Amino acid sequence: MSGKWKRQVSFTVNGASQSLEADVRDTLLDTLRDRVGLTGPKKGCDEGVCGACSILLDGRAVCSCSMLAVEAHGSNVVTIEGLGKDGEDRLQLSFIAHDAMQCGFCTPGQIIAARSFLDSPGADLTAEGIKNALSGNICRCGCYANIIEAVLAAARSGGGEP
């Protein structure tokens, strides 16, 4: 394969610098899963609709399946594995306490989207606001009611800061 289709990508993933040679066609999702060895971001649709692949890119939730790895060059990427100090923050605990997951496949994406929402200035911390912020995270197990409760509870207890 010709070298011009490869690119050196340097970025920070969960606090650690990473530098790897990526095929320009690779999505960030595949790169995180196959090259960085993470399992938190999931591939539910690979078409930008389900939100299972959500990660924080410079603090904002984006679908890692809908961007190229090369686009992340110079960015700060945080996945579910990197949330909180010991890998569990108040949001994660709140999801557990409210049984806001069944199969758990959507859960990393839900928590990342909720984290991005809670961190955004002027976030509308109501059930309506949460529904708006998480509308891109499909849960086929139908845990929505508990997810709303979990995020509300985390919001009430101070934005879910760990």
Added chain:
Amino acid sequence: MDALERATGVARYAADWKKKDMLYARIITSTVPNGRVVEIDKSGASGTEGVVDVVTCFDDRTIWHAGEREHERRLFTDRVRFVGDCIGAVAARTRMAAQKGSEAVRARYEEYQATFTIESSLREGAPKVWDDGNVLKTRNYGYGDVEEAFGACSVIVEGEYETARVHNSQLEPAASLAWWEGDRLTVVAATQSIFGCRNGIARDLGIPADNVRVITKYKGGGFGNKADSMNYDLIAAILARRTGRPVMVEYSRSDEFTSVHGRWSSRQKLRLGCDQSGNVLALEVNAMCDIGAYTRRIKPFNFVDGAQSYYSCRAFRGEDAGVYTNTPATGHMRAPSGPQSCFASETIMDEAAFRLGIDPLQFRLRNMVRVAHNSETLTSNGLEECLRAGAEAFGWKERRNAGAVAAETSTGAGVAIAAWHSRLGRGEAAVSLTRDGRIVVRTGVVDIGTGAKTTMAVIASRNTGMPIESVDVEWGDTEGSPYSVGESGSRTTAFTGTAVKAASTALRGRILEKASGISGIAPGSLEIRNGAVLNAGRKLLAVEDVAETLESELVEKAATEPALPKGTERLSFAAHFAEVEVDSETGAVRVLKYVAAHDSGPIVNSLTATSQVHGGVIMGMGMALTEQLLISDYDGSVLNGSFMLYRLPNIKQTPDIQAIFINTDDPFGPKSLGEITLVPVAAAIGNAIFNATGVRLRRTPFTPERVAAGIEGKRSESLPGAR
């Protein structure tokens, strides 16, 4: 139980596994709906950089037994029956190479005429999906003299109802990783049933079951389409054997829609008769279901399930048939035949109540099944309480629309009831006390989301007397686990739970014996509570102290297979209440409030049971309002095989949902729950739309366009002079 692993992203689902030298595989699929592969040119694929192996229907003739109920289905078939039928597979060093390789394979077909609908499959001289015809076994069932009963009726309602084809669409796409060590095969599968999967693979590959190990630690949902062995498990195993390397098969989202079965559609003709005071006397159901080119072999198997199990009715006659078409396969999805039939029968019941001028809730209270299902006595029946408690919590009277239609929106309330099998079956569990004082439960259960693992821990905790924090559940590996039925058909709690209970109870007895040996007090005077051994309410010693004296783990195994006494039937019941708001112009429907009252016997874990109910209601809302797998009338292919176009329920649609449990005291313990939660939803919502607008919807999904058309029809009906 494993919530932390899930919430922190470290839980490993099948596609998260990696093996050294692992190859990626892609399937090669048919581009014609009905025909025969004459020739396959692999050269393009073999010549693609990175491709290691190409296997086709001409190289491998494995039969996939679980793939079709009545006929032999080849894993790779040369006799193709739908666009997407698997004719081969490619293994390559990278995903991209596998994709390119699969696209480079050229197949030449002899094409036959094809059929894509029930009508065209039933026509005289119709193209044949299978040589022995397009109709799969008609089932005739019923009791009583239906014609005589109809003769005694003063009100007879008839209607035709349709439910669309929908898709399981669990969020985790299919994935399977296989490797061989000598003649031993290991498969990391996304299956609901590790033993079913193991046995299926062994049977299809012709090797002893003991040589197959299946591992499933986490699974991203299943809802019925991951039972038994799946073709991708076999494909991974076959390619791994051929290449001598681990092989991972991954399906894309669009592969899922085409290559993994969804729920069959139905068309049902119903006739219902009542006497003047509103007693149901006779019911007749005629159902035709479009089952696609293959219908998965999973039992029990009915295409529809009549309302005769939850209504008292003098005479009943049902007839159902599956009709093959050259479209993707169908099979089980959460309560396989339930929502289809419940939608039809609970809608016609509502129509009858309306005709008779009886409140739909009263109509159901009057006619619901009481003691017996047909001639069999029910082990327990909390349906009446479901109706009463549900109506109370819902505010039935206040939410019913008495006829007010506002300009822009109107609201209304509907009810529907359902029953679901709650059979008894074999379960096995081993429960032990380790030397460091922990309880370990081993079952074959795979935790796919019904919280089975948590439930097993709760049962073990209760019956050993140990705190839940001291209980570990090991699961998801055929090695080291006793047999379990796997998680399908809401049976986990009922089957495995019974075994866990028996083993835990026995273990407690053993612990008490040991404690008695230490303390000198008779076991009968001891009890275990919260990890402590008590005598007359006073703590004597900790179970940990007993554990310390053990030379090895204290193990109790139990295999339970309770049988229902002859002449009895065991059912779970539900009464669902929905309040909707309908936009009178756009026809958009919003569910505002939902109350789901369930009789599933004693509830072991109300937190996870409530989540089950939420999940079923949301999934039912999808079936009712947005979900429909669209099939091309040109070549029978799936037109909307993506999450962009196949619209799953979203958090924004979430209504205020309340779950109510009627803890009936069933002699056999917990009854099924997971499946029935979905069964009455579409009917409850449809009935609510009728109450809001006067529009009767007999076809799912209730798209805004259909609702709007109904409202428009009503308007023109009520114009002066219109008829």
Added chain:
Amino acid sequence: MILSPFEYHAPTTIDEALRLLSDYGDDSRILAGGQSLIPLLKLNLVEVGHIVDIKHIPELSSIGLEADPEGREMLRVGALTRHSDLERSEIVRKAVPLLAETAAGIGHQMVRNRGTIGGSLAHSDPSADLCTASIALDAAINTVSAGGKKRTVKAGEFFEGPLSNCLSADELIESVTFPSTGPGSGHSIKKFTLGTGDFPIVVVCALATVRDGRLAAIAISIGGVGGTPLRLKDAEQALLSAASPETPDIGTITGKAASSLVIEDDPRVSAPYKRKLAATLLRRSVAEAIGKAGGIS
């Protein structure tokens, strides 16, 4: 999965980007937020030799107010302004609230955190929220092409058909300007989708100004019915001329506008139903905008 290879460029200046675009012409594509382009690449519907990622050009992301030659307040947003920036920016919310509200309703959070206004306009989907809003808002699209040639195109003249517009291959959207909608004005965006997170089936924007209890100005646009979003001048005129002396009959006027629309085939809904949606959304949106502007007495 993207199958066909391309060369990836990440210029840091506009000049550099323009040079790449003019060197590679039709074999190149600008990449902004990627929320339309990446899906097209993954479906292998777009195959190009060169991708020019403009996200490293700082001049393209800014939000600010300025005055036009006549001294009217204008909002200028850089092409790289993300939907979520529009949604949250205090400046945007105050100067052009319809723009903020439109952005807030696009797709889902992750799309809004990545998709840009330049990309949305350049993608030119006939039902895109921002394309429709930009027409009602009289936006001006400021572009630059090879050699630094600048031009400004009115949003109403920008779109030419489904996914097509007047941009040439070596032209880049630099920024978009919107007249501030002053006091006395009210806005509304109403859309109909089949699922949340979906592109709208029909989307309507309305912007009304009421002075002394009279409708002084109104702009109405609709997306999703034809090859481009449309401005409904006839209906605007009818509403304005009916405004004095008596109150306009909004339902009749918008109904007439809906019945004269040319509705193109859509596999998701029938044409008559789409027309009905258009009529409903137009009526509701115009009424809401006028109401928010203070209402007509």
